[in-house]
Amino acid sequence: xxxKLKPPAYLMxxxxxxxxxxxxxIKKAAxxxxxxxxxxxxxxxxxxxxxxxxxxxxxxxxxxxGARARSAYQVTDRGDAxxxxxxxxxxxxxxxxxxEGVLRLFLADALPxxxxxxxxxxxxxxxxxxAVHMHNEIVPLAQALEEGGTRYPAVVARLGADTYQYAEKxxxxxxxxxxxxx
Amino acid sequence: xxxKLKPPAYLMxxxxxxxxxxxxxIKKAAxxxxxxxxxxxxxxxxxxxxxxxxxxxxxxxxxxxGARARSAYQVTDRGDAxxxxxxxxxxxxxxxxxxEGVLRLFLADALPxxxxxxxxxxxxxxxxxxAVHMHNEIVPLAQALEEGGTRYPAVVARLGADTYQYAEKxxxxxxxxxxxxx
DNA sequence: TATAGCATGTAATTAGTTACATGATTAA
DNA sequence: TTAATCATGTAACTAATTACATGCTATA
Numbered sequence: 001x002x003x004k005l006k007p008p009a010y011l012m013x014x015x016x017x018x019x020x021x022x023x024x025x026i027k028k029a030a031x032x033x034x035x036x037x038x039x040x041x042x043x044x045x046x047x048x049x050x051x052x053x054x055x056x057x058x059x060x061x062x063x064x065x066g067a068r069a070r071s072a073y074q075v076t077d078r079g080d081a082x083x084x085x086x087x088x089x090x091x092x093x094x095x096x097x098x099x100e101g102v103l104r105l106f107l108a109d110a111l112p113x114x115x116x117x118x119x120x121x122x123x124x125x126x127x128x129x130x131a132v133h134m135h136n137e138i139v140p141l142a143q144a145l146e147e148g149g150t151r152y153p154a155v156v157a158r159l160g161a162d163t164y165q166y167a168e169k170x171x172x173x174x175x176x177x178x179x180x181x182x
Numbered sequence: 183x184x185x186k187l188k189p190p191a192y193l194m195x196x197x198x199x200x201x202x203x204x205x206x207x208i209k210k211a212a213x214x215x216x217x218x219x220x221x222x223x224x225x226x227x228x229x230x231x232x233x234x235x236x237x238x239x240x241x242x243x244x245x246x247x248g249a250r251a252r253s254a255y256q257v258t259d260r261g262d263a264x265x266x267x268x269x270x271x272x273x274x275x276x277x278x279x280x281x282e283g284v285l286r287l288f289l290a291d292a293l294p295x296x297x298x299x300x301x302x303x304x305x306x307x308x309x310x311x312x313a314v315h316m317h318n319e320i321v322p323l324a325q326a327l328e329e330g331g332t333r334y335p336a337v338v339a340r341l342g343a344d345t346y347q348y349a350e351k352x353x354x355x356x357x358x359x360x361x362x363x364x
Numbered sequence: 365t366a367t368a369g370c371a372t373g374t375a376a377t378t379a380g381t382t383a384c385a386t387g388a389t390t391a392a
Numbered sequence: 393t394t395a396a397t398c399a400t401g402t403a404a405c406t407a408a409t410t411a412c413a414t415g416c417t418a419t420a
Contacts, residue, residue: 014289037284068388097279102219107196108334152290250416
């Protein structure tokens, strides 16, 4: 029976498995990949790694370069088992997202028509920027991993890019509608 | 110059404007509308309303029914101005969402092929359930508001339903691909 | 008559961020 | 030589959730 951990712990284990060996490297990797659906910070990474070490899910060895200290972590068999158990578990974690932009849209009836249009345009612009960024910056990084046989980061990057693009088109349609009926 | 508040405060102001007059009613309304992009809880609602009252953005009057206590809140002019200023403001709040499901997918390379397929299937099922729920339960409620001239709750409900449906199709395609190449 | 829903609030806990603090190495 | 990046950690703060506590009212 594997220990139950919280998602940030699995993020650490997963990133170690993907080749990031230091806390700093985990954070860097997260910033170009999981950031979009599971952001993290160094103040989370280091204590979490310490916790995982205490529980025997990772081991830590010194990996200093000269005078610059660095630790290299490695997932243990127990850590691996815990990760796999979580990936297989069917308990449905409720999808939650928080978006100030959509909250604004929800309340947009309070605005005069032209401000409504401006708001929709801004949201569309944001979706566009996100889609472009994912497509140009994130997908290529993930594709590099894919050549090494690790395919899911690329799958997720494409899902993200495509979904933002879908939202962009949806909002463009809404904008056109507003223009017509205004 | 209007005061700067945080999103939960605007949620309260907005819900009051949409016709929910008590703290309890705000929470109920949020549970069938903003829950999907801005969830809240009673432990947030009551203190926030008290804060808004202290700052003169809402007024509170007694609205008890017999022995059952109830407060009815109303947005003041200052409150209205603050809401409008926020709705118009262009400062781009970074879209953030956190999803354990997508995190699992990101790390799915650790799983054997058949478990990967099962995971994708589960995610697709979840997207399907969300799309159906939004379409059958949330959109109709919002449409009722729409007849009264308040259109954006319905806009957002449709955006949500359509986006989940898009994700469902995307994942179905991925699943088919995995089946083929497996 | 008892259960579900209405109604309000506080306390304790959890999760997460930003700011602080320090210092080495590399590349422009 | 200086700025960016590598590297690790803690402290203070903010946001939000769950659990606790209470009691009324309508309806099945």
